[in-house]
Amino acid sequence: MKFADEFRDRDKAAALVREIEKLCDGIETTRHRPLNIMEVCGGHTHSIFRYGLEGMLPPAIELVHGPGCPVCVLPMGRVDDCVAIAEQPGVIFTTFGDAMRVPGSRKSLMQAKADGADVRMVYSPMDALALARKNPGREVVFFGLGFETTMPSTALTVLQAEADGIENFSVFCNHITIVPTIKAILDSPDLHLDGFLGPGHVSMVIGTAPYEFIASFYRRPMVVAGFEPLDVLQSIWMILKQISEGRAEIENQYTRIVPEAGNDPALAAVAKVYELREFFEWRGLGSIDHSGVRVRDEYARFDAERKFSVPNIKIADPKSCQCGEVLKGVLKPWQCKVFGTLCTPETPLGALMVSPEGACAAYYQYGGVKRQAHNEAATAVS
């Protein structure tokens, strides 16, 4: 298949669902409880709701929406740090659009901009570097956010700034790593997961080998999946096939994009510029060992955390906010007390309602709530 619409073929999707149902019927566990399959990546969450995939699947499969949306796991204190940097005189603070609307304890970056801070949306860190070239009298800070998918572009921009001798550019590094987070989820007593849809974009950079422990130690299957509807359905079928045959392996459905060994130049840039932090704070998941990176000493002059005084204070989420439970898959988005009332995409209380990859925003936008409510009503009357 070459074109996107071929991966959205209704008849092929229906045929895959029939095969999924057959496999489910032969798996003993489904007689007692549904199989819990976590999609780690926010891009998958978005596809699942956009194309109504959850509603096509048999009740024997429960999709659990994981923590793979980097905007969603950004703790409130880090947003406060961004605002503190952006409000310093002479700073141009640059960021991807989604991050501008994430609430901090005082204000979001969008509100800081309305109050006079020079906050600008960019499409890549190279745009921020271009701004630094154009504004030699100002300090341009790029908000480095995201998993291994976006880490290389920030690293390459730092290397470019060094090569060009640019001194008024720095990165506020909040890049995070997916593997320790999956381990933390597997160790969580709240959750029993039967398999994972592996992240497609992250795996394009890191390959599939870093996930081997999931199969060898935890005995759970993972299938690295693409983002089109047939990709997701085929990957679910592959997970079920493993379960039905008593296997736990790391498989790659997204072979048209993901090389098994990862992307060497991207990994080399990452290794050159960053080192692992001892721990990093995640919204809703707490502190996870080695789950974030910082800029190495060799590139300290491009590190905003060293150039500016950053408050670095931990701020608890508002009491009504249940992002943590949703991020761990313990609650469905619509089960949060403030979903759709105090928390909507226009007035987000939590970060999961901000990004289109956030489970709450996806549920809100594509009507998952109505379907869930309908299913529950149907169960209640049957």
Ligand code: SF4
């Ligand atoms: S509805 Fe809002 S507060 Fe509740 S979990 Fe979702 S984003 Fe967080």
